[in-house]
Amino acid sequence: MTRSLTATELVNTTTEELSTYLRSGTLNTHALSHSLDYEGLDIDDWDRIKRIHFCLASTVHDFVTSLPDRVRRIKTEHQREDIHTQGEVRGSINWSATLRTRSETGYADRSRYVCNTPYTEYDIPENRVLKRLLWEIHRTVTNDLEAVEYDWRREYWTDDQLARFDRLYNQNVHLNRISDGQTISVSMQDMTTARRSRLELYTDAYDLYDTYQRLEADTFDPDVTDLLAETLIVPSATPTLFELFCCFRIIRILNRHTPGFALQPIDGQSDALAHLESDNQRIEIHHDSTGNLSFHEPLDTTDRPTHPQFARYADALTDYSTTLETLTGDTNDPVLYSGRPDIIIEIYDTTSDDQLVSVLLGEVKYSNATQTLKQGLEELLTYRRFATQDDEYLIDNSDVTISTLLLTNGVTSSGTSDTVTHLNGSDLLTSSRQYQRYPEWLPELSDNISECWPRK
Structure with a gap:
């Protein structure tokens, strides 16, 4: 009796082989993107496919799930800056700067002040890493996954989870005080600061964004290929x-x-x-x-076949082509085989x-x-x-x-x-x-x- 491969054998072997070829750099990822069959998605862009795999990973899902509680304790820095005021004092007065400003008008306006005012800075290295990571996740789940009405998507992102994450990303007061994620360029110093943070929120953000960067660069280290393998089976048809x-x-x-x-x-x-x-x-x-x-074998319509059965079949193909154009306006040259x-x-x-x-x-x-x-x-x-x-x-x-x-x-x-x-x-x-x-x-x-x- 010939043995059938089980689904588990198929998944394990395929993902093992995929990891091997990706690490060796000998697999054509452009061709691979055509082969990965995502039900409900028409995607043959390798970069988009990698982003989808990233957002389906359990580590990303766990990070987003825990985010509402963690973001309440987001890190900020208290800074002071000199601001010019008219008739009011905000913070301590910088007298030397105030006198210079008044001297510009001949001391005619003594209601002008330069005040050293405290403010809270959100745009710090750790938050730049966090916001850029969240932007990458948000744009992918919004543009590529949200409209997919198939069970495999809901196994990773339920409709409720998508809605909660969208509200958090767009409406959270702390996240909104950080620069727009699309405009952030994360530096190596930003990454180092996040990696050394004492807050787990930022060390986790560093780990995920570091994985994302290596995935985007096709640096297929074991943990990166493991991420691809983890999310391969459900969105791909068996x-x-x-x-x-x-x-x-x-x-x-x-x-x-x-x-x-x-x-x-x-x-x-x-x-x-x-x-x-x-x-x-x-x-x-x-x-x-x-x-x-x-x-591909087009039908030669210049010479009708002499054999009666072949002629009848050729007539049927021609009738289909003519009728299709009449009913729908679509042109379709008769095709014998494709x-x-x-x-x-x-x-x-x-x-x-x-x-x-x-x-x-x-x-x-x-x-x-x-x-x-x-x-x-x-x-x-x-x-x-x-x-x-x-x-x-x-x-x-x-x-x-x-x-x-x-x-x-x-x-x-x-x-x-x-x-x-x-x-x-x-x-x-x-x-x-x-x-x-x-x-x-x-x-x-x-x-x-x-x-x-x-x-x-």
């Missing part, structure tokens, strides 16, 4: 996590078992999730992206003008149902037929090897296929240790790699 799990495990297999290849950082121009390079080849791993391929595999691995020969030499198309189904396997199999084999590069079908290109991989979560398949390899997620948990040869389901590598690690 099927998407399963897809990421499969991607990460395949990357691990490639990284550990391809001699001469190494994971490389990716610049912002690539949409690959990760890539490995050797002296003569580059491997690109894409998730939720067509990569450098196309899976799709996108869950995983694409492309291998390029970098010594020959980046020529594509091998491709893996992968379809991932988070299910143990045989019917779902059948659906994934149909999708996968259709991708294989329609995959193109530069308007050429890969299946017709003898210079490109195509592999296909179907991944499920506990489906038992009794036979084997020369065209499609079927694996379960549990196979990937141990595959990095069990493979002693280059896995036959991965796409072809160069001859020198194949010689040192032949296929099964």
Whole structure:
């Protein structure tokens, strides 16, 4: 009986892999932001995603919850300043300054005073750190989370908690006397003062804002990646996590078992999730992206098919396009086929003008149902037929090897296929240790790699 991965295994393994790749700097965070599926949010901005993760962390939640009591004992400094008055005395009179002021008018107005007046200063280093931190939290929960009407958001921030925090931030008399958080630029000296404070309010604010700054700078220390891992599961759909799990495990297999290849950082121009390079080849791993391929087949409306069933289907697509525009005004060119595999691995020969030499198309189904396997199999084999590069079908290109991989979560398949390899997620948990040869389901590598690690 094939074993299914439990939700706990999936979460633990995925977050462990995510932490590893983020710390190594080899994961394309721009591509990752497209993969993190937040129900109710349409966000593919990595910086915003990090802020959301930060605001979902338990440490931030606990800090905000305890804030109403703590802010009553906010620290201030008592200062004195010289102010000019007319006919009244505020504080002690600075006589030397008063006489200088009166002398400017020839001592004609003896009701003018310069008074050394006491005042309470709120804009001190500790409070600047606190207010900037609260501004970062407030703008995120207000702009990104408040309008989300899904259970996962309420598990972190209830409607009542959001309302209380908004009132506190905007109406608290002590916080309002500190400069606007958006205008505050926190200095290293401000951070040092907050860190050394005797009040827990400020040492906690320092800890959180320090974590926030490192998160924003993509400094993925263990505590920062732990924060990301802590908040990953609930806002992300489980099927998407399963897809990421499969991607990460395949990357691990490639990284550990391809001699001469190494994971490389990716610049912002690539949409690959990760890539490995050797002296003569580059491997690109894409998730939720067509990569450098196309899976789109427009309907040729210039020549009606001669086969009666094909002609009828083409007429139906044309009718849909025409009727849609009539009813809604939306234009839609008739499309014979359009799709996108869950995983694409492309291998390029970098010594020959980046020529594509091998491709893996992968379809991932988070299910143990045989019917779902059948659906994934149909999708996968259709991708294989329609995959193109530069308007050429890969299946017709003898210079490109195509592999296909179907991944499920506990489906038992009794036979084997020369065209499609079927694996379960549990196979990937141990595959990095069990493979002693280059896995036959991965796409072809160069001859020198194949010689040192032949296929099964």
